[in-house]
Amino acid sequence: MVEIKTADELNKKFLREGMWPTIFCNGCGHGVVLEYTFWALEELGLDMDKVIFASGIGCSSRLPGYINADGLHTTHGRAIAFATGIKAADPDFHIIVFTGDGDCAGIGGNHFIHAARRNIDMTVIMINNFIYGMTGGQLAPTAPLGSVATTAPYGNIEHPFDICDLACALGANYVARWGVSHPYQPIKSIKEGLQKKGFSLLEFLAPCPTAYGRRNKLGDIKKHWAWYDDNTILIEDYEKIMTYGSEEEKEQVKDKIQLGVFQDIQKPGFFESYEKLVDRLKEKEAKTKEGKK
Amino acid sequence: MIEVREDWCKGCNLCIERCPIDALEESDVLNRRGIRPPRLKKENECNYCRLCELICPDLAITVISDDPDEEEKKPVKKTLLTPVGGKIK
Known part of the structure; x- marks a missing residue:
């Protein structure tokens, strides 16, 4: 295999060039996540015929259309359910689900919960931009308190949904959250998530200057991207400050969004257990047949 | 040197x-589209860190090092890179 070093070669391998340029707005973070996924796939050297992308509805769900591989563009929120079906049909496939925060946490919440509980072998890349961007800026369940949206013109009073905490509680094998402005940690994380057997969730905080930034007065693209740098903190630093820091420091970091790897465990996945179950039953059946003879 | 796909920018x-x-x-x-794509400044100071290539949301930039000897990175003059967790003031 030829080793790819530049973005141009990467584009030639992974992109459906006829579909480009993307429909994403100027300054949107979705394209960056797509690129990180490409680099992760390239570094792993996976066969693209054995990788299937699934997505629901929304800005993030346009992503499989830009990739030169098999993809499934499904109904709103049901991407994970369809992905489970693909995995059940042929467990050799690597499944990557691109989903947004409204798609995964809002409308497809139950599908997400039960896929994580069953520990089905797939990688869910949830791109969180705090808003339903494509349909015109309705309030998403992950939006921070006080954020303005078309359905919350006086500020959000609902508490936001921390999807990483939920996935940790359900016992997903790999849970991580990253921003889009720092390339190397997310690429490494996607690689680890793809290599894991079992459910892995990667949440990306992607800027949405058009629907979220504009309504919330976060400034232009430059300032909006800087907002994500200033309002996030690494989980290790957060824990250190919360244990040893002074009151002042604690006050400063209290409301910041934590980034990092939250869970990295090794539980058997659903299809591993299922194969074992089938083997056990086959053995049992063989024994009973011998007994009858 | 950098290559920019101008229609994608x-x-x-x-x-x-x-x-x-x-x-x-x-x-x-x-x-x-009526916008100005990026280019290198005249005095070429690129240190081939490839951050622009990795961060471009439209995958329009490709960084190519002209000379294999120049691969080693020139020292960074200022630290514009914010740490992952942001700055704690």
Whole structure:
């Protein structure tokens, strides 16, 4: 295999060039996540015929259309359910689900919960931009308190949904959250998530200057991207400050969004257990047949 | 040297903003959409860190090192790179 070093070669391998340029707005973070996924796939050297992308509805769900591989563009929120079906049909496939925060946490919440509980072998890349961007800026369940949206013109009073905490509680094998402005940690994380057997969730905080930034007065693209740098903190630093820091420091970091790897465990996945179950039953059946003879 | 696919560029200028050594600037020609894609400044200071390539949301930038000897990175003059967790003031 030829080793790819530049973005141009990467584009030639992974992109459906006829579909480009993307429909994403100027300054949107979705394209960056797509690129990180490409680099992760390239570094792993996976066969693209054995990788299937699934997505629901929304800005993030346009992503499989830009990739030169098999993809499934499904109904709103049901991407994970369809992905489970693909995995059940042929467990050799690597499944990557691109989903947004409204798609995964809002409308497809139950599908997400039960896929994580069953520990089905797939990688869910949830791109969180705090808003339903494509349909015109309705309030998403992950939006921070006080954020303005078309359905919350006086500020959000609902508490936001921390999807990483939920996935940790359900016992997903790999849970991580990253921003889009720092390339190397997310690429490494996607690689680890793809290599894991079992459910892995990667949440990306992607800027949405058009629907979220504009309504919330976060400034232009430059300032909006800087907002994500200033309002996030690494989980290790957060824990250190919360244990040893002074009151002042604690006050400063209290409301910041934590980034990092939250869970990295090794539980058997659903299809591993299922194969074992089938083997056990086959053995049992063989024994009973011998007994009858 | 950098190669920019000018039709793909949407002009977010993140590459110019995030470059750790300020090697990029807006060019003076307009592309089809009527925006100015980035280009290298005349005194070429690129240290081939490839951050602009990795961060471009439209995958429009490719960094090519002209000379294999130049692969080793030139020292960074200023630290524009924010740490992952942001700055704690």
